[in-house]
Amino acid sequence: MVSRLSFLGVIVRVFMWAFLLGLAVVVLYPLLWMLVNGFKTNAELFGDPFALPVDWSFDNYRKAWNRGVSDYLTTSVLVTVTSTIATVFVSAWAAYGLTRVRIPMNRTVTALILGGLMLAPTVALVPLVKMFQAMGLYNSFWALLILYTAFRIPFTTFLIRAYMIDLPREVDEAAEMDGAGRWTAFWRITLPMCKPIITSTVLLHILFTWNEYLFAMVFTSGSGVQTLPVGLTSLMSKHGTDFPVVFAGMVIAAVPVVLLFFLGQRYIVRGLADGIGK
């Protein structure tokens, strides 16, 4: 690119940087404010909202932890881990079946599984509640595990299938000639080759499950089965105006996913881009 540092050019660049950096402040300041408030006392919070705490103590974090956040965190971790494993394996199996195995009515099956992408969870809410009540799974860990898995299979299968389609078939065929069954070929050859997209789907599923609110709110009520997003709102309503404790809880909920994003940025971006554009 040709660079002409004219006077006008300098002005434009200054404005551009002022805008970009200003926007970064608008994004980061509220997050830092949240982080700092987790260390304040209630009096400090209601005093000057911009001031720093006099005494940086972890008291609020300890209180939040003891007022249920430890339970919410445990449930969140459990639901996230189990539903990630279930979703990714079921989806990878389906993607393998759709791309590598000659199954009857392949096009129909593909359309049925991927068609689930078009349906909003809100639409199914009333019947799902009735269904889970009838099965005796309402207000249980199982409700969230099943729902998070079922509703994310279409998206996850979509991503893995698109990746498998582009993989060379020769390797699978060679494996078959060696007498390896499909099962072995899937675990030993295809799945390892799909590692990048599997990583993307795992990270996206973790982000989804960790942050999901609609199902978590409607299908759970006791603190033993509530995940962090719902738990935070109960923390807020149960403990009146002890707001710094709520801030501490929010920080505990936010930090793992922010770290996850920075560690797995490359895979997350790839998954998001393929998910919308491919």
Next chain:
Amino acid sequence: MRAIVRRTLGLAWVVPALVLVGVFVYLPLVQNLQFSTLEWDIYSGSREYIGFDNYRRLLDDPVFWSSFGNNLLYAVISIAVQVFGALVLAALIESIRSERWRRSLRAIYFVPSAISLTVAGLLFYFIYEPSLGPLNHLLRAVGLGELAQAWLGQESTAMTAIIAMSQWQGFGYSTLLFAVAIQRIPAEIYGAAAIDGVGPIGRFVHVTFPLVREMTGLMAIVTISGAFQVFNEVMVMTGGGPNNSTQVLGTWLYRSGFVRNDFGYAAAIATVLFVITLGIALVQLWFTRRRRVEW
């Protein structure tokens, strides 16, 4: 015969996915249509077929229409900010020469999208809070004290305040995706444009924008669809109040079904949402198909 058996056995690969999606995604959808024709009293357990009465009630329900209007407002503002605003922003970022700055800005803007809407919603509940919230403090500090108000507590500002939070939370996500799309434009095209003496704005209008048009269309569709599924931030920030002024279709459905126990009516709202989101999804399908043919 053996071939048929083998092929049928092959179905085992897709059966778990089919069963889960069939039972928990498709079946409720069909049931929902049936529920929407019932008058359903959950206390007595009595169900009565009432045909389209729930839908007729919808048409006469002012909150249904204001909810629908709020979803529309959400869609319009999100399109302006998270589609067109994000596209311009992504182009600005990608025009920076330092790779480190490009990467840092993209990542910083994305951080709010990684945290949950619950955390973001609660955070802005406090930011808008009349007495301890930094927004009013800031306004007073810069001499605009008369603008300080109870942002979420009054009908005139509550919905806009929620939508503003959601722009803060979501713009980095679409900016990131636009940045990826812009990176895929071959550098030679920009080089050719620069040699022809096309300035930066001309490059955006004549090169960047046409070449990311597909992405823009997809983002617009996804954004509209998302705007009609809004739920989390409204529940956390206002619960639909004050005086139902921030109800959206999702929260009105929830309230009708699970607070007022009017399941049939909630199912009718769900059908409306189903028609809208399915319509948008079909447009998206048509859009991606068409693009594939063009390429």
